[in-house]
Amino acid sequence: MWRGEAIDRRGFLKAAGITFTAALSPRSLMALERADAVYASGFRAPDGSFGVATVSERGEIIDRVALPARAHGIAYSAATGRTVAFARRPGTFAMVFDPSRQAEPVMISSPEGRHFYGHGHFSPDGSRLYASENDFDGNRGMIGVYDARDKFRRIGEFDAHGIGTHDMTVSDDGELLVIANGGIETHPDFGRAKLNVDRMEPSLVLLDAKTGALIQRHTLPVSLRQLSTRHLDIAEDGRIWFACQWEGERNALPPLAGWFSKGDDLSFAKLPEETTIRLGNYVGAIAVNRRDGVVGLTSPVGGAAVTLDAKTGTVVKEEAVREAAGVAPAAHGIAVSSYDGRFNDTRSKVAWDQHIIRLG
């Protein structure tokens, strides 16, 4: 079981319907029919164009949707089938599409004075879309709220209570917004440049999903102020896993992943020294496989994929994966993609982007 709904490839096929499968090439249809799981990930094609693809667990591309520019994170609603590819920061678009192509795509533009940070999440019933955004002149992270039942009209925003907001997610009951504020100031005038590496303010925040009220905010100790808390996933017991990127001295050995629950302090995974080195002090993506009780971490810097026990945080597996990019729950263990086109068993002529999401 992965985060979200307990549907599988058959559920995806059923939701997709005959019209969708009839439009697939025989090769894509075969890939879909023999898939145990279906994923989506952003990619760059050899001609430099960008898109998002649906992919079988073996890594075979099933379908592609073109995007105007590079995407980063993806949100998926098991309730409605809607999927959203968010522009990479400091991009200003989010493309809502239906992987089964039964609904017309919707393009969301960030409002004046905001850009997307690359991540977002649906409410459990699929009625709301939350997106991490930058109020760049105010230098504060925001959570944009969009009405998924009204053409994704922007209906409000919440203060993320931090700067450099990156990943965000929603608790299973839809009551909490969980936010990773990476602590790094950026401004579109300066592209992707990090403007405050020597005075970062990372934090992890829980908000009331209905009101935006601050429920809990964790800052990091002074010794870890250069530890950018960036990516999140939630385990079945509600434990919130977070993954980090270290901006401090390269010969330091900082903790790179940890967890907390509502009302609890932060805990950090006890990674062996060699694992921290192997990850290059940098975790680019994190995903929980609830069925197996494991957490996957990937590092493009170190070229590694690491699997942790979700209860204890101890390492159960390490793999060398050159240019490791995304990670997602597999039927067993974790699925891993790479910048050089590998997705589990298959190498495609695309560069997979940093994140994968499981659709069914």
Place this chain on the structure above:
Amino acid sequence: MRKIVFAGLVSLLPAAALAQEGDAAPSVDLPMAEVTKVMTAAVDGFIRPGYDAFHEASGKMTTAMKALCEAPSRTSYDAAKSAFRDAAVSWAHIEVVRVGPVIEQNRFERILFYPDRKSTGLKQVQSVLSKADETATDPATLGTKSVAMQGFGALEYVLAGTGSEELLKTKNGYRCRYGAAIAGNIANVAKELSDIWDAPDGIQKAWEQPGPDNPSFRTSGEAITALLGILVHGAEAVRDQRIETFYKGEDKAKFPKQALFWRSENTWPTIRGNLEGLSTLLEKSGMVALLQEKDRPIVAATQAQLKSMIELSAKVAPDLEKAVENAAERRKLDKLLADGKEVIAKLNDGYGGAIGLSSGFSFSDGD
């Protein structure tokens, strides 16, 4: 020695039941000796001389400003403006290095606060001139004030903005003394940067000798990727921050007064400085030596395109309001934008791909 960063709850005990399948697989894995040679050449042949030259030029600018204040005349005024241009161009050469000490403690912004879409700097400079705040005439105290009023942008307004004719009329007037303090402040920051990079056991050593216990780069791949990053980000900054700020194409809105140093008509000299800085770093570092023979032409092609841009930028009308309104001048701007895109692609995908970043430098910078 490697440093374990504790968070209170962290311990670093070996994990049990660990399944391990090979070491990590870094995307860029080049011979350490070759990379060390390149990094040493980059530091000793470009970065350190660049900051030393900037320190010297900013010192001369300070001297020229003080001379103007003591003896206002057309000659001393022209000399001050000339020294400003020389220091700004010297900065432009080394400005392409947007990593390391220059981005710490607001040093970059203290030297140059730009872009400034909301004219924060202009408002603050106009305010301090109208109030004649004496604390802004001492480089030491000025250095503690807003970064928007203590760098090149502020000094350009003092020398070429509304009311600058006052500099010719009043001996040791407030405007001139404020300008001299700005120059002194820039020289102070330049000295800091020069000293930090010249210290043999500091960042100089860290950059020149990557290794497992190095605070900057553990591996050869990390070091050379960072060096390539200077070139890619530097080329992007020229195109995106220095040209597209005021001109994005014939059909787009044009903002000539948003350009850096439009008042003093130093926009193109400093853009040339940026381009020459990129070209010099590419050459002096010897980065070409890290490529296989078949990939080496990408460096020559990049240099040729940079040379073309440097030459063309010298031919664009210095008055940007006229430049963006004239069809022939716009064609030059369009060519500079197109060439800039090519330079970025050659460095990003060409050089980046050749050293092992399969999808190019920018694609591989995570997030």
